[in-house]
Amino acid sequence: MENSKNESRDLFPGALEMMILESLRRQPAHGYALVQHIQQRSNNLLQVEEGSLYPALQRLLKGKLVKAEWTVSPSTNRRVRVYQITKNGLLHLEREISSFDRMLEGIQMVLGPQKRNATS
Amino acid sequence: MSWFERIFRRRRLYDELSEEIHEHIEEKIEQIMRLENLSRPAARQAALRAFGNVTLLEERSRGVWQWSTLESILADLKLTLRRLRRAPGFAATVLLTLAIGIGANTAVFSVINSVLLKPLPYPDSNRLIALRLDAPGAGGLASFNSGLAVSPSMYLTFAEHNRTFQSIGLWSSSTANITGVEQPEWVQADQVSDGVLQTLEVPPLLGRWFSSADQDPHGSKTAMLSYGYWQRRFGGDRGVIGRAIQVDAQTRTIVGVMPRGFRMVDRDFDLLVPFALDRSQLKLAPFCCNGIGRLKPGVSLGQANADIARLLPLWMDSWSNGPGTNPHWYEKWKISPNFTPLKRQVIGDVGNVLWVVMATIGVVMLIVCMNVANLLLVRAESRHQEISIRAALGAGRARIARELLLESVVLGLIGGVLGVGVAAAALRLLVSIGPANLPRLSEISLDARSVAFTFAISLFSGLLFGSLPTWKYAFRRRSTLLDGSVRTTSISRERHRARNVLVITQVAMALVLLVCALLMVRTFAALHNVDPGFSDSPHIQTVSMWIPDQLISDSAMVTRTENDITDKLAGIPGVTSVGFAGAVPMDGNQPNWDTLYLKGKDYGATEPPIRFFNYISPGFFHAMGTRLVAGRDFTWSDIYSLRPTVIISENLARESWGSAQGAIGKQVREFSSMPWQEVIGVAEDVHTLGLDEKAPATVYWPAMLRNPYNPQPMIMPSRFITFAIHTNRAGTASLQSEMQQAVSSVNASLPLASVQTMQDIYGKSLARTSFTLVMLGIAAAMALALGIIGIYGVISYAVSQRTREIGIRLALGARKNELRWMFVRPALVLTGVGVLIGLGAAVAVARLMRTLLFGISPLDPLSFVAVPLILVLAAALASFLPASRVATVNPVDALRVE
Numbered sequence A: 001m002e003n004s005k006n007e008s009r010d011l012f013p014g015a016l017e018m019m020i021l022e023s024l025r026r027q028p029a030h031g032y033a034l035v036q037h038i039q040q041r042s043n044n045l046l047q048v049e050e051g052s053l054y055p056a057l058q059r060l061l062k063g064k065l066v067k068a069e070w071t072v073s074p075s076t077n078r079r080v081r082v083y084q085i086t087k088n089g090l091l092h093l094e095r096e097i098s099s100f101d102r103m104l105e106g107i108q109m110v111l112g113p114q115k116r117n118a119t120s
Numbered sequence B: 001m002s003w004f005e006r007i008f009r010r011r012r013l014y015d016e017l018s019e020e021i022h023e024h025i026e027e028k029i030e031q032i033m034r035l036e037n038l039s040r041p042a043a044r045q046a047a048l049r050a051f052g053n054v055t056l057l058e059e060r061s062r063g064v065w066q067w068s069t070l071e072s073i074l075a076d077l078k079l080t081l082r083r084l085r086r087a088p089g090f091a092a093t094v095l096l097t098l099a100i101g102i103g104a105n106t107a108v109f110s111v112i113n114s115v116l117l118k119p120l121p122y123p124d125s126n127r128l129i130a131l132r133l134d135a136p137g138a139g140g141l142a143s144f145n146s147g148l149a150v151s152p153s154m155y156l157t158f159a160e161h162n163r164t165f166q167s168i169g170l171w172s173s174s175t176a177n178i179t180g181v182e183q184p185e186w187v188q189a190d191q192v193s194d195g196v197l198q199t200l201e202v203p204p205l206l207g208r209w210f211s212s213a214d215q216d217p218h219g220s221k222t223a224m225l226s227y228g229y230w231q232r233r234f235g236g237d238r239g240v241i242g243r244a245i246q247v248d249a250q251t252r253t254i255v256g257v258m259p260r261g262f263r264m265v266d267r268d269f270d271l272l273v274p275f276a277l278d279r280s281q282l283k284l285a286p287f288c289c290n291g292i293g294r295l296k297p298g299v300s301l302g303q304a305n306a307d308i309a310r311l312l313p314l315w316m317d318s319w320s321n322g323p324g325t326n327p328h329w330y331e332k333w334k335i336s337p338n339f340t341p342l343k344r345q346v347i348g349d350v351g352n353v354l355w356v357v358m359a360t361i362g363v364v365m366l367i368v369c370m371n372v373a374n375l376l377l378v379r380a381e382s383r384h385q386e387i388s389i390r391a392a393l394g395a396g397r398a399r400i401a402r403e404l405l406l407e408s409v410v411l412g413l414i415g416g417v418l419g420v421g422v423a424a425a426a427l428r429l430l431v432s433i434g435p436a437n438l439p440r441l442s443e444i445s446l447d448a449r450s451v452a453f454t455f456a457i458s459l460f461s462g463l464l465f466g467s468l469p470t471w472k473y474a475f476r477r478r479s480t481l482l483d484g485s486v487r488t489t490s491i492s493r494e495r496h497r498a499r500n501v502l503v504i505t506q507v508a509m510a511l512v513l514l515v516c517a518l519l520m521v522r523t524f525a526a527l528h529n530v531d532p533g534f535s536d537s538p539h540i541q542t543v544s545m546w547i548p549d550q551l552i553s554d555s556a557m558v559t560r561t562e563n564d565i566t567d568k569l570a571g572i573p574g575v576t577s578v579g580f581a582g583a584v585p586m587d588g589n590q591p592n593w594d595t596l597y598l599k600g601k602d603y604g605a606t607e608p609p610i611r612f613f614n615y616i617s618p619g620f621f622h623a624m625g626t627r628l629v630a631g632r633d634f635t636w637s638d639i640y641s642l643r644p645t646v647i648i649s650e651n652l653a654r655e656s657w658g659s660a661q662g663a664i665g666k667q668v669r670e671f672s673s674m675p676w677q678e679v680i681g682v683a684e685d686v687h688t689l690g691l692d693e694k695a696p697a698t699v700y701w702p703a704m705l706r707n708p709y710n711p712q713p714m715i716m717p718s719r720f721i722t723f724a725i726h727t728n729r730a731g732t733a734s735l736q737s738e739m740q741q742a743v744s745s746v747n748a749s750l751p752l753a754s755v756q757t758m759q760d761i762y763g764k765s766l767a768r769t770s771f772t773l774v775m776l777g778i779a780a781a782m783a784l785a786l787g788i789i790g791i792y793g794v795i796s797y798a799v800s801q802r803t804r805e806i807g808i809r810l811a812l813g814a815r816k817n818e819l820r821w822m823f824v825r826p827a828l829v830l831t832g833v834g835v836l837i838g839l840g841a842a843v844a845v846a847r848l849m850r851t852l853l854f855g856i857s858p859l860d861p862l863s864f865v866a867v868p869l870i871l872v873l874a875a876a877l878a879s880f881l882p883a884s885r886v887a888t889v890n891p892v893d894a895l896r897v898e
Helices: A002-009 A015-026 A031-041 A050-062 A087-119 B003-036 B040-051 B054-063 B068-086 B088-117 B136-141 B152-161 B196-200 B227-234 B301-318 B327-333 B342-347 B350-382 B384-392 B397-433 B448-474 B479-483 B493-529 B555-570 B620-624 B636-640 B650-657 B733-746 B758-765 B767-801 B803-811 B816-848 B861-888 B891-895
Strands: A066-072 A079-085 B128-130 B165-172 B175-179 B185-192 B222-225 B244-247 B250-257 B271-274 B290-295 B540-546 B575-581 B592-595 B610-616 B628-631 B645-649 B667-669 B677-683 B698-702 B704-706 B715-717 B720-727 B753-757
Touching: A015 A031, A015 A050, A015 A066, A015 A079, A015 A087, A031 A050, A031 A079, A031 B003, A050 A066, A050 B003, A050 B040, A050 B054, A079 A087, A079 B003, B003 B040, B003 B054, B040 B054, B068 B088, B068 B397, B088 B350, B088 B397, B088 B448, B088 B767, B128 B342, B152 B165, B152 B290, B152 B301, B165 B196, B175 B271, B196 B290, B222 B227, B244 B271, B290 B301, B301 B327, B350 B384, B350 B397, B350 B448, B350 B493, B350 B767, B384 B397, B384 B448, B397 B448, B448 B493, B493 B767, B493 B816, B493 B861, B540 B733, B540 B758, B555 B575, B555 B636, B555 B704, B555 B715, B555 B720, B555 B733, B575 B610, B575 B620, B620 B720, B628 B650, B645 B650, B650 B677, B698 B704, B753 B758, B758 B767, B767 B803, B767 B816, B767 B861, B803 B816, B803 B891, B816 B861
Parallel strands: B185 B271, B222 B250, B610 B698, B645 B677
Antiparallel strands: A066 A079, B128 B290, B165 B185, B165 B290, B175 B185, B175 B244, B222 B271, B244 B250, B540 B720, B540 B753, B575 B720, B592 B610, B628 B677, B645 B698, B667 B677, B704 B715
């Protein structure tokens, strides 16, 4: 029951992980920076609960798709844990994006252009 | 990352996570304060709102690292334990049954492990062997169990010329009088040669081992102490080395102390004394001692046998039995080495008994498992609906199977833990009873291997008795499960089939065990019916004494002293008769075996057979209650005047002259240089070697006679004697102190030894049979009880399941007797099938235990008829009791059940 609220914001399982990996592919970042980055890039369309980032990061860590290191941030002078994408992470990201593209395409084909026009 | 690394890393992972989240929120707060110019508390609230539920998110992040299968098993485990707590009657029954079953198995396994499986407590003990010699031509001198003993001259020959041994030694159990203390003490003083301690390779705690110098008869006299004697007598004083001790009136210097727990092969001892081997005096005989040796690495028993066989002719060439004797006479004995591992000699034939006991206890464990399986089936049946619903809701078969199996394995393991407690108690009991012929008793313990065995057997039995309900309820077609939950459960043959098979098997196994137990009871009874050749054994006190050369050297004086002591003992109030002999029946002493020539019989080139010799005083037969069949007893005047007289046993008289009466006045002798001796009496046969052995043909010589072995005229007294004292005070402490006073009044330096009643000795000779009997009896009683519980359970459950049907039948006019019979009949059918199967198995098992039986056939008709009857009666009773509940069924209530 507790999960349902979060999952509705998470769009679909794996979407958040995909966005994290994509962000990290551009540059390593710590958790707070990742949230900022995702919110800016999505023009705040995706109302991601900041905390839900952390279970996703732990899953990526466990799967060895990212690695983490503690450093001190030069801008804020705080101890931060900076995540970096691994080689496995890159491969995974590519596979996920292509399967996501296929899925999106499929969904669009089912929904059809009229429906999309109607909503936009 | 391996799983345990992950468990240990978890702590750090969680800490890092918490810190990370904390930093995130702090950063957010600062940013909000900066950008929106809010106060810190307000900014904090906004930051937390944006972040979400911190606790929940942290929990979910941690969840990523957790092991979901393990954690769900733990949850199942908790559920199982809670469920067992809710059914205390069921849990207690199952756990008690299991604890007893597993406990009995663990106890017996521990005995087998300690006695049979563990190596002897010496370094590299697999290279230790017993120098056992076969000598088929030596008659009773070479017993079936231990073969021919080794003579000192053999030992010297073997030790000096062998090529296969690292070391060889000779030892003999013996006793000695310790004097020079306030109370003379009688101790176990084993004699050992050079090479014994070197063979056993246990270093001394203090001082040194014996060496060849110590066995020089003209050298200094030395002795070593056991740990126990060192503690008892010297209070563990480390300065004891070099002190003097009076052993048999001889001063010896203590040169070493052996460590705690060191035993002479399988004997406790107080002192070790070196043999005094005088090469110039040694002869081929006597065959007195135990030989042990340590093989060189890589040498096999066969090579050692061949090596020593080569040395036997050399032995006969090198030594003789005195002038005028033929040293190669022993070729007739056909001596050949038949060495055995020392461990096998120590264990003896107890292995058979132990394996039989292990097998029976294993069968009991199977019955235990079946009973528990039965209980679990009943329980699973009552959970039948719950399981069906779970299956319908999508629980996988594996998930349900896992839960059912988990329950039974948990029961098995808890039962195992309780079982270890039962086993520990049982072993303590066993050691305190101390069955006389169980070797290595002091080494019996619950060690790691026993605990591993318990764990394995608990796990295995848990899986075994759990597999049946699991298979039935998890892996069966679902569709049948939900439909007939109430209305049609009444008669489902299929449902009962598994439990019927269990009952049949239980009955069959119980039958086998009961037959075996009854065979042992019959054996025991048959042994009890053997007339041992003495009577009133509870009222015969025996006590041994040894008069060493150093104490009284004059032979006639020895006998005079023994006579005086006999008279003093007879004067003790309550004593009715006293006599003494070289050995009392069944005490394990065998004074002598030799040939006996009958006058007037032509032996040609052959030797007459070897007979058992004993040396007795007047009155010995009377004190033992041994009847004189013909003739008369010795008198003291016969003995002092050295009259050439002898008494023989009835079987020897019949064999030689056809009747007891016919033997009186006939003449016999030991060998040609001995004057003929007249037979003056014939005594009834005595089972000297044990109740299950035939009474040996026996020759009773007077306690003092002309030494037949020595060419010069010399008198030979009996220096080691055992008194038989007939009194109704036998076994009391007051009698013992009066006996000591009586002996001290004649000679203050003589201690008493081996104080026991004839009943004790008699009981020891029955020890193996009674041990087996008790163990089998316990197993059979458990099997019978479990079988009855099994039948009772099945019928009782059937009655409760068929209450509706009974109600309908009653309402339609069925009579209660017919209804009862409806339940008793299937129980009797099941029992009948079980009995038939069991009889077949029992025939096979009884043949296997033939060596343990005495006086009855393995197919003893009484046992094979009585046991099935007992079982059928028990089954009838066990089914009749629940079946009579039918009478209490009220049709109206029965039909209103729902």
